[in-house]
Amino acid sequence: xxxxxxxxxxxxxxxxxxxxxxxxxxxxxxxxxxxxxxxxxxxxxxxxxxxxxxxxxxxxxxxxxxxxxxxxxxxxxxxxxxxxxxxxxxxxxxxxxxxxxxxxxxxxxxxxxxxxxxxxxxxxxxxxxxxxxxxxxxxxxxxxxxxxxxxxxxxxxxxxxxxxxxxxxxxxxxxxxxxxxxxxxxxxxxxxxxxxxxxxxxxxxxxxxxxxxxxxxxxxxxxxxxxxxxxxxxxxxxxxxxxxxxxxxxxxxxxxxxxxxxxxxxxxxxxxxxxxxxxxxxxxxxxxxxxxxxxxxxxxxxxxxxxxxxxxxxxxxxxxxxxxxxxxxxxxxxxxxxxxxxxxxxxxxxxxxxxxxxxxxxxxxxxxxxxxxxxxxxxx
Numbered sequence: 001x002x003x004x005x006x007x008x009x010x011x012x013x014x015x016x017x018x019x020x021x022x023x024x025x026x027x028x029x030x031x032x033x034x035x036x037x038x039x040x041x042x043x044x045x046x047x048x049x050x051x052x053x054x055x056x057x058x059x060x061x062x063x064x065x066x067x068x069x070x071x072x073x074x075x076x077x078x079x080x081x082x083x084x085x086x087x088x089x090x091x092x093x094x095x096x097x098x099x100x101x102x103x104x105x106x107x108x109x110x111x112x113x114x115x116x117x118x119x120x121x122x123x124x125x126x127x128x129x130x131x132x133x134x135x136x137x138x139x140x141x142x143x144x145x146x147x148x149x150x151x152x153x154x155x156x157x158x159x160x161x162x163x164x165x166x167x168x169x170x171x172x173x174x175x176x177x178x179x180x181x182x183x184x185x186x187x188x189x190x191x192x193x194x195x196x197x198x199x200x201x202x203x204x205x206x207x208x209x210x211x212x213x214x215x216x217x218x219x220x221x222x223x224x225x226x227x228x229x230x231x232x233x234x235x236x237x238x239x240x241x242x243x244x245x246x247x248x249x250x251x252x253x254x255x256x257x258x259x260x261x262x263x264x265x266x267x268x269x270x271x272x273x274x275x276x277x278x279x280x281x282x283x284x285x286x287x288x289x290x291x292x293x294x295x296x297x298x299x300x301x302x303x304x305x306x307x308x309x310x311x312x313x314x315x316x317x318x319x320x321x322x323x324x325x326x327x328x329x330x331x332x333x334x335x336x337x338x339x340x341x342x343x344x345x346x347x348x349x350x351x352x353x354x355x356x357x358x359x360x361x362x363x364x365x366x367x368x369x370x371x372x373x374x375x376x377x378x379x380x
Contacts, residue, residue, distance in 0.1 A: 003037035010113040013059045015219035020183040021113045027371045046097040060220045071312040091120040110134045115147040133378025142317025181366030182296045200282035211239040214283035221248030223309045235338035242268040285341045290315040304354045326357045
């Protein structure tokens with residue numbers, strides 16, 4: 001029997017588009033091996049080098065070092081003329097490779113995880129007269145860029161009632177918008193179970209008798225990570241500090257040099273890791289940026305995210321969700337973060353209040369529900 005192929009299309013403009021695609025693929029592979037073959041396709045795989053650099057490296061550098069410019073570009077792309085022009089430029093760059101993949105793989109379904117891929121896929125299917133069911137997964141849970149909805153004649157998956165209502169106000173048919181909990185990898189299920197944190201700390205190379213402060217900002221590292229570390233070393237020298245730099249080699253090199261220069265045995269500098277779920281479970285305090293995935297991962301671990309950074313306007317809704325439900329803290333000033341950490345680690349009433357609010361939010365991983373919807377989508 002031939003496997004049914006599903007194409008999951010994404011771009012590596014940050015980890016927020018790839019992570020949900022990878023999570024759903026992993027879920028389907030685990031449960032339906034031999035029946036369904038989910039295939040991840042990077043739309044920029046064969047794109048011109050300049051386009052790839054601008055979209056991938058440009059995003060990474062702007063969010064780390066020039067967020068004001070990122071915000072300006074985000075705003076400019078909300079203007080219809082600029083939005084359509086940029087969609088056209090990216091479209092002609094990715095279309096040859098996408099067309100090849102669609103014609104060679106002949107998928108049963110196509111799931112799109114990035115707004116720049118919506119139009120080229122539609123044009124390819126129309127050109128070849130292919131009636132392949134296509135689904136768009138809007139990876140921004142609360143404040144989605146208008147580029148997702150340049151063409152509203154699609155079926156959408158969104159991750160909040162707030163965004164569903166926004167889609168309907170824009171003119172998307174309500175029947176074409178399905179709401180599910182945010183999608184994470186299955187390994188984040190149950191990470192808040194009663195496993196001794198000290199045991200996890202020891203397994204991961206930390207001192208089980210010390211508090212662990214985790215700084216983590218996603219695959220591209222934590223903006224202003226060095227300043228955060230220096231502030232914590234100064235104000236809380238007894239705690240262990242672990243910072244995940246992801247693929248940000250520049251940040252990692254700076255912190256390794258700082259560690260050796262100061263002889264900081266309590267500082268652990270990590271690169272890209274696959275055991276984020278264990279680090280979160282072992283931690284006593286978590287400092288992060290406000291990407292959707294890392295915030296939800298932190299909350300599912302029943303840890304309270306202290307958010308020091310977010311991208312306007314893309315992640316603005318994430319901050320509003322955390323603060324509005326009193327399940328996280330937004331503190332822009334690095335100098336004030338040690339005081340928040342001290343409060344969470346020493347004031348049990350404050351800590352418990354945040355945790356009760358997390359419980360009331362009833363957060364779950366939506367990977368199983370989204371996977372089931374994709375399997376049933378487009379079937380007679």
